[in-house]
Amino acid sequence: MKINSPLEAYKYLPQTNCGECGEATCMAFASKLIDRSGKTADCPPLMKEKKFAKKLAELDRLLAPEIREVVIGVGDRAAKIGGDDVLYRHKLTFFDKTKMFFDVTDTMDEAALVERVKKIANFKKFYVGRHLLLDGVAIRSVSNDPAKFAAAVKKVAEVGIPMIFCSFNPAVLKAGLEAAKDKNPLLYAANKDNWKEVGELALEYKVPVVVSAINDLDTLKTLAKTFAEAGIKDIVLDPGTAPSGKGMKESFTNFLKIRRAGIMGDTEIAYPIMAIPLTAWMAGITDPVSASFWETAMASIFTIRYGDIMILHSMEPYATLPLVHLAETIYTDPRTPVAVDSKMYKVGNPDENSPVLFTTNFALTYYTVESDLSSNGITCWLLAVDTDGIGVEAAAAGGQLSADKVKDAFDKSGFDIHKDVKHNSVIIPGLAARLQGDLEDKLGAKILVGPMDSGRLPGFMEKNWPPKQ
């Protein structure tokens, strides 16, 4: 972004305070543009009225993120990458989470291919009120045979998640493009030998393309610049991802340098970067678990330091789970509140016989407990106690979770433990067991100490609910 104060954006707005954008004033809208929670398209007058056309174009140019945003695939699973404005997440936030593509080859037998692609597409991991997914499929042309590649592409395309076509042979890439018209795959890759042909394909089929130059930033920039001048806008950079030793250190350094240059205004190299941790499998590691660990470690490094899209191999849960969590960790907006509202929540449709539980209002804790309950079909009342957004264990130790606080939360929620349920009992987190006595006195209710981890609530309920009279 070339500007950083609302005042600068305000200059380009209609300044009528008409309110159509949902904001009371143009100035309020301008600050949303600056923190990137709003976009120019949300201001109807600016979009529609001819007299603003010039201002709109200029404003869009000023607001464009430093790193170009590139879209791969189509539909609601299309993968958007790049779009960053800062080098450190606390300076704003990172945009467009690192996308994880997993490899298949055009020599796999059809059943295995389809099964693997479906597994990639169907992966889910729940996390604070949403699910984390994997993003796409990288099809490697091992055969180097256009017909075989096209056949594999057809199969993968049916599943409907974004694709990367991997071959240095333009004939192979072209066959893939013909087999998956309008699917907007990413072409991998143009290098110093094939750049003319691959560039032409990117132009002809209007698809994003990777330029590749291993450990050679001058060539990488030369290719990117040449493509940009020819009218190719959606470019992704591959500076090479070496899996070991000094080579890996060089790769890491290249990622740092490219992103720093891009954020600092070198537009000729301000594109998303691709990491290929799959090369871990070429490092001569004989044992598959070791190779997978190494791949995950490499992927983690490049998730943190500026990799925008990755090609990976291991689909084992011990590879995918840490990776989707790490991408979420690094790309979570540090500006969003970490607490949920302190109140009584319903899980399912609870009634007067349903159990009553409480946890803290720290978002992570609350969502974990809520999902453990709902996923296991436990209908109940769940109170989020305001602990200043701190988890149960720390809050119970630090005094932010005390019998008084819990009582207070019940009072404020309007829920009456004596009237709204018949059993007069409350299940408390195992990590807050020390509050049991105090709570009995303060609430005048029976206190059941629940498990240390809410994941064990189903078993606990089976044994302890309804409470014995």
Add this chain to the structure above:
Amino acid sequence: MANKKKLSEVTDMFKDVDILSLEGVTIEGDIEIDLSGLGGGFDPMLAAILGQENAVLAQHFARLAGVFGVPVGFGAPAAGVPAPAPAVAPALAAPKLKDLIPAKFDVANIAEWTTQIQEVPIGNTSADGGSRGKRVMLGGEKALPFFPDAPMPNRNQVTIDVFDMRLGLAKAVKENYDEVMDNPGEWAKKNVEKFNADMITIHLISTDPLVKDTPAKEAAKTVEEVLQAVDVPIAIGGSGNPQKDVEVLSKAAEVAEGERCLIASASLNLDYAKIAEAALKYDHDVLSWTQLDMNAQKELNRKLMKQCNVPRDRIIMDPTTAALGYGLDYAYTNMERIRLAALMGDEELTFPMSSGTTNAWGARESWMVSSPLKEDSDWGPREYRGPIWEIITGLSLAIAGNDLFMMMHPTSVAVLKHITQTLFGSIEAEPVDIANWIGAEV
């Protein structure tokens, strides 16, 4: 980004969706783990790393891979078999792309990084008046870790936990320590000899009045025992009870006089002045511990320096480690901000950092047999999830600026060391020709 939904709705939505899982296959089993018999035939790079545990589990895993239908190579080295050279397609008409437009890449160093992180040694050798066999040096950075702006003078260090009593640990961890858990000296020895620990941390948890209420004097004997058993530098931790810790750590400092241990820790919730006093009197370093709060960290460091006269080369910070998926975003950014502020000249933050990476084992993904959520894709064998959770938690913080890692699982220690030392630049490896990765057999 995935759209936000109430979980219960999502649950309903997926009721009918067929979730891929290993139905009918039990992954959890009593698999024998034996790290003492590191057999041959292991990969040279990661040989020491995964040990026997892997050999057994790898076979197990290969069978499972068959169930998945995933083509995972097993045994033979994946030696990057090159694809046939790409046949160059007949030259297409190239109206827009005629010639390369040459460009030179260049980027400047960060000018604002003007300040060096304090170097802090742990451990006194005979030359320093102690009995340690070596000294560990932390800090000294002039740039973010592994950045090209300035060389990083000291590599990351790992200290492996020892507890002064048998305690409940995740299964995958416990299997490595079961036979030494009643003997802190033997435990420490195993950490150094078998698991390549740079340091040992002895946690005196039994001193907690709610645990065993071991008297400070007796706990100090455990410290002596560990100092006798190994000659690496040690860190000494309390039980977390703010009242008792002051007494316990002071006594421990006394019996370890002259060894320059890391006393863990001084914090704002206890009498930090007493801890600092004992550390100075008996020649130790102080771990300055705060909870995910950069301003509190500044305050405590300031108090240690100004009020307690702790010299700069005796302060290490622990800004708190939260596990991957359980607040690592805060822990990561807190450390990165602290390190950036230090490099830009905030003298209250220019200290090396330490991470309680072991906290990763608190994440349910690292120890639970399977997901408690029915909608989740299969979580696979937990034997592998725990170690990688600890690795990724630690590695993320290494990149944020952390110097010293307090860890538990030997596999995690080995991988973390190998990857951080690779980024540090001290690992030599055969160069791998990655140009043909597309055709590689993996």
